[in-house]
Amino acid sequence: MHSGLLVMTADMLSNGIDSLIGNTLITQFIMVILEIVAIFAVISVAVIIQVYMERRVCGFIQDRLGPNRVGPFGILQTVADMIKLMSKEDIIPAKAERVLWGITPMLLFIPAALVYAVFPFDDGAIFTDLNIGIFFVLAVMSQSVLMFLIGGFASENKYSFIGGMRAVAQMLSSEIPMAFSIMAVVMVTGSLKMSTIVAAQSGTWFVFIQPLAFIIFIISMTMETNRTPFDLVEGESEIIAGPFTEYSGMRWALFFLAEYTNLLTAAVLTTTLFLGGWQGPVLPGIVWFIIKVFLMIFVFMWIRWTFPRTRIDQMMGFSWKILLPLALFNIIATGIGVYIYNWMY
Amino acid sequence: MNDGIFTVMFYLAAIIAVTAAWGVIYCKNLVHSALFLALCFIAVAGLYALLNADFLAAVQIMVYAGTVVILIVLGIMMTRRVSMDRSNVMEKSSILGAAVVSLLLLVCLLLIFLNVSFVDSAVNDIQDTVGALAQLLLTHYVLAFEIAAVLLLSAMIGAIVLAKGADEK
Known part of the structure; x- marks a missing residue:
């Protein structure tokens, strides 16, 4: 039986609703709605914290203060920004394809949020524990590239379009090393199920068994989330802002939301696959999970504000000629390792 | 799964798939056609998921819907038009070809349906x-x-x- 803090809360809540309504089916339905609302709440709160954290970390690394005027230590800066974005004029380019251009920011959020259905936040606190868990994440995450391409295409603007094309090239070359680095983890676990992957790390975290896969995963995840040194899709000094060039106000805010949701996804995936998920001594699972996730978010921000932007050919060459062969080598080495381990024990 | 929910979800996915397939053919713009194709593939993945073929559904989304991106890039690069507005127009000659192919497919499917006996598996789902x-x-x-x-x-x-x-x- 699961003993996590979140599961206990959910059980208490479901028992309470059950005694109030007395119909199990309706209770289950209400619980599913509540769980979805909880996931969206987690995403929104995490995005607000990340935006503030990004600025403070950036300020710290560049030896300046960062936002410090709105509220104590500037924590209300993100709120002020949201109000500013909401009050902005909604500018639609005259020659853009109105329908495609309008739905792109909304569509982009769907794959970004859908993957949260299979993330284990705590012992048993997982929306659906699919048998194909991690494969589902890969399949859904790869869909976001389509939105970048449509956004770039529908803006009818050369910079947006180049950005969209770059997104396709970049995502294709980042997803393959990423999938292969995950495959090594799956080989050790013997399952695609997220809860099994976390349970398999109760003894040793996979970061110690699979250090090479961990490094490849971090690098390809940086490419996947379009962050410096691989933010070629936006590349301000080259193509203004890529697919986001023509978007302003709340439409741009939706792109921003999806971007930080993806950063959270990257941190959660790293935590689940390599850092033992919610497992840890003394403290409850959810606390360990939050600590590890924010540690990983800090690492991604550290990378972003430390390295300069690469060129597109450097990035593609690095991904196909160095990361992919390394990932393939890692799979073969893992296969031999698993074989020897099974033979010895 | 609950039978009522299953039926509703089945018809939802089926209607989306058929409507999207219709859009693929009748859109004048190649990019719009390709996007409808992606929608059609995702709806078919929904049908697979309803049949408990979870891995097949994920592969359908990853491989087929993912390929639409490449299709759009190729479509834009190969057609070399300034505007994509009339890049997928139906020609008179292609209607004839489409009719012949559809008829052949219909005959093949009918033959399969009439000759294969579908059995309900007594074994539980894998x-x-x-x-x-x-x-x-x-x-x-x-x-x-x-x-x-x-x-x-x-x-x-x-x-x-x-x-x-x-x-x-």
């Missing part, structure tokens, strides 16, 4: 679809699996050779 698929692929169908792998490898090498071009001196 829980570990990935494991079962892997077992079959690497034992019973290993020859087909390897041939497909070699075919893909040769296609990839061919593409690299073509992309590198001749050594002009």
Whole structure:
């Protein structure tokens, strides 16, 4: 039986609703709605914290203060920004394809949020524990590239379009090393199920068994989330802002939301696959999970504000000629390792 | 799963798939057609998921819907038009071809339907679809699996050779 803090809360809540309504089916339905609302709440709160954290970390690394005027230590800066974005004029380019251009920011959020259905936040606190868990994440995450391409295409603007094309090239070359680095983890676990992957790390975290896969995963995840040194899709000094060039106000805010949701996804995936998920001594699972996730978010921000932007050919060459062969080598080495381990024990 | 929910979800996915397929044919803009194709593939993935074929559904989304991106890029690069507005217009001659192909497909499907007896499996659903698929692929169908792998490898090498071009001196 699961003993996590979140599961206990959910059980208490479901028992309470059950005694109030007395119909199990309706209770289950209400619980599913509540769980979805909880996931969206987690995403929104995490995005607000990340935006503030990004600025403070950036300020710290560049030896300046960062936002410090709105509220104590500037924590209300993100709120002020949201109000500013909401009050902005909604500018639609005259020659853009109105329908495609309008739905792109909304569509982009769907794959970004859908993957949260299979993330284990705590012992048993997982929306659906699919048998194909991690494969589902890969399949859904790869869909976001389509939105970048449509956004770039529908803006009818050369910079947006180049950005969209770059997104396709970049995502294709980042997803393959990423999938292969995950495959090594799956080989050790013997399952695609997220809860099994976390349970398999109760003894040793996979970061110690699979250090090479961990490094490849971090690098390809940086490419996947379009962050410096691989933010070629936006590349301000080259193509203004890529697919986001023509978007302003709340439409741009939706792109921003999806971007930080993806950063959270990257941190959660790293935590689940390599850092033992919610497992840890003394403290409850959810606390360990939050600590590890924010540690990983800090690492991604550290990378972003430390390295300069690469060129597109450097990035593609690095991904196909160095990361992919390394990932393939890692799979073969893992296969031999698993074989020897099974033979010895 | 609850039967009522199953029926509602089935018709939802089926209607989306058929409508999207209709859009693929009748859109004048190639990019719009390709986007409807992605929607159609995702709806078909929903049908697979309803049939408990979870791995197949994920593959459908990853491989088929993912390929639409490449399709759009190729469509834009190959057509070389300033505007994509009338890049997928129906020609009179293509209507005839479409009619012949549809008729042939209909006859084939009818023949299959009339000659195959569909049995309801008495065994429970397979829980570990990935494991079962892997077992079959690497034992019973290993020859087909390897041939497909070699075919893909040769296609990839061919593409690299073509992309590198001749050594002009």
